[in-house]
Amino acid sequence: MTDSCCCPPEAGSAVCELPAQNFQRPPRATNACPVCGEKGKPVQGQTVKALLSVSLREVQGVEYLFCKTQTCPVVYFSPEGEQTFTVEQVRERVYQKEPNAEEVFVCYCFRHTIGDIRSTSSENRAALVDDINTGVNAEQCACDLRNPQGSCCLGNVRSLIKRLEKSAVTA
Ligand SMILES: [Zn+2]
Numbered sequence: 001m002t003d004s005c006c007c008p009p010e011a012g013s014a015v016c017e018l019p020a021q022n023f024q025r026p027p028r029a030t031n032a033c034p035v036c037g038e039k040g041k042p043v044q045g046q047t048v049k050a051l052l053s054v055s056l057r058e059v060q061g062v063e064y065l066f067c068k069t070q071t072c073p074v075v076y077f078s079p080e081g082e083q084t085f086t087v088e089q090v091r092e093r094v095y096q097k098e099p100n101a102e103e104v105f106v107c108y109c110f111r112h113t114i115g116d117i118r119s120t121s122s123e124n125r126a127a128l129v130d131d132i133n134t135g136v137n138a139e140q141c142a143c144d145l146r147n148p149q150g151s152c153c154l155g156n157v158r159s160l161i162k163r164l165e166k167s168a169v170t171a
Contacts, residue, residue, distance in 0.1 A: 031079060032081070033072060033077055033081070034074070034077060034081035035074045035077075036071070040065025040066055040068075040077060041066045042063055042064075042065055043063075043149070043150035044144055045059075046144055047064075047066075051075075052085060052089060053088075058083075060083065062079060064076045064079075066149050066150060068096040069096075070096060072097075073087050073088075074086055075094055075148060092105070095149075095153075095156055102114055102115030103115060106153060106160055107153045107157055108143070108148075108153065109132075109141040109146050109147070110131070110135050110140075110141070112157070114160065117157070117160055122165065125164075128157070129154070129157055132154060
């Protein structure tokens with residue numbers, strides 16, 4: 001603890017809580033959400049523009065990041081963290097923020113809600129995943145413009161199904 005304080009030992013430097021003069025805050029982790037501190041996922045500019053409910057005059061020419069932390073209100077933030085857009089400033093309700101809300105979409109392009117997937121059978125869930133796949137392959141999706149995360153929902157759909165089937169087993 002030699003670098004904890006700039007005072008002489010007589011001044012109690014051994015237990016001093018003041019930072020040393022050359023103390024520097026650790027740099028903020030790259031691409032970390034300024035509210036929750038978790039690493040964000042880059043999204044394309046058109047995703048932010050398509051999903052914001054506020055004036056697009058707010059949008060800067062930076063690569064925004066998507067925060068998927070459930071308890072965090074931030075949806076998009078700038079790489080330096082000085083600008084954030086929260087759930088109130090986004091046109092769609094965000095699956096990652098409300099993963100248990102029946103009426104929230106998990107597949108934004110083909111309009112499947114969490115409730116739709118929850119209330120259907122295991123066979124229908126598998127068929128629904130196939131149908132999404134077919135739609136993606138037919139280039140009918142527009143995840144970059146419709147899904148707040150700006151990318152394909154299939155991973156979310158699959159993990160939602162897994163989560164539902166696990167809870168059905170343990171219930
Ligand atoms: Zn966050």
